[in-house]
Amino acid sequence: MLATTALDTLNLKGGASATTASGNLDLIKSAADTTTAVTTLNVNSAGGFIGSLGVAGNSTQAAGFTAVNIASAADTTFANAALAGNKTLTVSGSGVTTFTALTAANNAALTSIVSTGGGLKIGTELANNVSFTGGAGNDEIAVGATTKAINMGAGNDVVTVSTTVLGAGGSINGGDGIDTLVANVNGSAFVGLPGFSGFEVLRVAGAAALGTHNAVGFTALEVGAVAGNTTFTNVAAGIGLTQLASFGGGSDVVVTLADATGTNDTFNLTLKSAGAIGAAGETITINGVENINITSTDTDTTAHQNTVALIADAAKSIVVSGNAGVAFVNAPATVTSFDATGVVVGKATDNGVTFTSTNATVAENVSIKGSNGVDILSGSATANDTIYGGAGNDTLIYTGGTDFLYGEAGNDTFDVNAVGTKTSYLTIGDAVKDDKIDLAGASVGTIQNGALGAKVTLGAAATFDQYLDEAAKTIIVDLDDADADGNVATGIDAVVKWFQFGGDTFVVVDNSIATSFQSGTDSVIKLTGLLDLSTSAFAGEVLTIA
Numbered sequence: 001m002l003a004t005t006a007l008d009t010l011n012l013k014g015g016a017s018a019t020t021a022s023g024n025l026d027l028i029k030s031a032a033d034t035t036t037a038v039t040t041l042n043v044n045s046a047g048g049f050i051g052s053l054g055v056a057g058n059s060t061q062a063a064g065f066t067a068v069n070i071a072s073a074a075d076t077t078f079a080n081a082a083l084a085g086n087k088t089l090t091v092s093g094s095g096v097t098t099f100t101a102l103t104a105a106n107n108a109a110l111t112s113i114v115s116t117g118g119g120l121k122i123g124t125e126l127a128n129n130v131s132f133t134g135g136a137g138n139d140e141i142a143v144g145a146t147t148k149a150i151n152m153g154a155g156n157d158v159v160t161v162s163t164t165v166l167g168a169g170g171s172i173n174g175g176d177g178i179d180t181l182v183a184n185v186n187g188s189a190f191v192g193l194p195g196f197s198g199f200e201v202l203r204v205a206g207a208a209a210l211g212t213h214n215a216v217g218f219t220a221l222e223v224g225a226v227a228g229n230t231t232f233t234n235v236a237a238g239i240g241l242t243q244l245a246s247f248g249g250g251s252d253v254v255v256t257l258a259d260a261t262g263t264n265d266t267f268n269l270t271l272k273s274a275g276a277i278g279a280a281g282e283t284i285t286i287n288g289v290e291n292i293n294i295t296s297t298d299t300d301t302t303a304h305q306n307t308v309a310l311i312a313d314a315a316k317s318i319v320v321s322g323n324a325g326v327a328f329v330n331a332p333a334t335v336t337s338f339d340a341t342g343v344v345v346g347k348a349t350d351n352g353v354t355f356t357s358t359n360a361t362v363a364e365n366v367s368i369k370g371s372n373g374v375d376i377l378s379g380s381a382t383a384n385d386t387i388y389g390g391a392g393n394d395t396l397i398y399t400g401g402t403d404f405l406y407g408e409a410g411n412d413t414f415d416v417n418a419v420g421t422k423t424s425y426l427t428i429g430d431a432v433k434d435d436k437i438d439l440a441g442a443s444v445g446t447i448q449n450g451a452l453g454a455k456v457t458l459g460a461a462a463t464f465d466q467y468l469d470e471a472a473k474t475i476i477v478d479l480d481d482a483d484a485d486g487n488v489a490t491g492i493d494a495v496v497k498w499f500q501f502g503g504d505t506f507v508v509v510d511n512s513i514a515t516s517f518q519s520g521t522d523s524v525i526k527l528t529g530l531l532d533l534s535t536s537a538f539a540g541e542v543l544t545i546a
Contacts, residue, residue, distance in 0.1 A: 008040060041067070048075075080099070097119070102126075115137060116135040136155055160182035166196075182206065187213060189216075209230065228249065268293045271294065305326065322342070340375070341388075348392045351374055357385060366383045372392060385401065413436045427528060442523040495509075504527065
């Protein structure tokens with residue numbers, strides 16, 4: 001608290017951490033001070049957070065200032081300001097000055113704000129009679145039906161508007177730089193509206209943001225938390241969308257291209273945030289586009305995985321890059337190529353990419369490639385999938401068809417969730433020591449535990465079918481059914497055997513009571529190359545390569 005009427009300069013200095021203790025800085029008129037009260041206050045800040053500048057109803061001297069000049073040598077945050085008599089606020093200095101709140105109720109006389117320094121950010125909407133002039137810094141303000149000239153200057157500025165209809169004499173000019181107009185409104189079409197000019201980016205975000213927004217005249221689109229379903233229309237070729245936050249409330253965002261008649265259209269989607277975004281029930285629709293590029297950007301050092309529910313009726317290719325993982329929910333059924341090799345997360349133990357193909361075209365060739373993190377990748381039951389795990393300890397899932405799985409680096413788990421047939425089955429292209437093959441989904445019940453033991457061996461002239469029959473000849477009858485044949489232990493419904501043929505290794509899951517391989521009931525998995533599985537452990541229906 002400062003008690004004086006002669007104060008004209010206030011120097012603020014941060015502590016060892018360059019942060020001043022938070023609190024309220026009261027400016028009190030001293031009854032004993034007979035000096036002439038000054039009307040201009042100069043605040044010089046070395047940086048940091050100091051709380052409120054003046055407190056409404058308490059800072060009696062604050063009401064006497066008619067001009068306040070703030071010079072911030074480093075980033076400075078004021079929680080609020082209560083300068084009832086102040087008419088002009090001028091901010092300078094190389095730092096960014098932030099007012100979390102600068103309400104009209106506490107600053108009733110304010111009519112002009114000028115920013116000439118590193119940038120000015122104001123967290124509350126300016127009164128309609130307040131003009132704003134920005135400089136070279138990056139300024140951020142919010143306005144309503146202003147009746148004054150708002151000129152943001154040369155920085156990369158952000159202006160949030162709560163209306164598309166300005167007051168008489170009002171104008172908003174983004175100025176030079178790459179400027180963002182944030183539409184916190186129900187629908188917008190800014191091109192052609194009087195008073196709006198100089199903005200390159202259209203962002204839809206805020207408690208009132210929803211509806212249809214015309215993208216004509218903008219070179220980039222952004223979306224944050226919104227109040228309901230949101231649509232961007234007339235999106236030109238080459239214009240992308242950046243998602244900055246979860247939409248909220250299960251909202252859907254739709255991108256409609258001005259022209260999607262081409263056969264090789266491309267759309268760029270960016271996910272950019274410090275924490276995970278993409279809540280349950282939210283969708284992004286981008287129809288008519290064949291190629292979708294997704295960049296997942298983590299803006300801090302704490303790893304996270306975003307979630308995307310993408311609706312794209314023409315998508316053939318999805319390419320993902322960035323430094324944050326992505327989990328895909330209900331991927332487009334038309335995709336034949338998914339490539340996330342451009343995703344490089346901080347550590348190989350961080351979550352990378354989760355993707356399940358929904359391509360239902362019989363025998364369609366689908367390629368799926370993971371990241372350097374921990375991926376969960378799955379093919380579909382009908383397509384022929386080729387899946388590459390990448391560098392992490394990945395889980396690759398087989399759901400049917402003629403599939404090829406490559407774990408690549410790391411200790412990977414190959415989750416076999418279908419039996420396949422003798423002619424259409426799973427091939428694991430690079431099984432190595434400590435990789436796991438989970439066979440629970442390829443058995444009709446419980447598989448006998450223990451080491452696999454010696455391989456099945458036949459004569460040199462034996463055929464592949466003969467090897468399959470030999471490996472599946474055990475009569476499997478669950479002893480719980482009281483009609484045991486004595487070949488297996490109590491409660492066992494399947495056994496696993498292995499053999500080598502044609503330079504490769506094969507694992508057979510015998511699920512049937514027949515003495516020969518039953519295609520579609522019994523399962524066969526090919527391991528590329530000659531592997532010795534005799535000492536590989538088998539427990540809990542999971543085979544661990546020794």
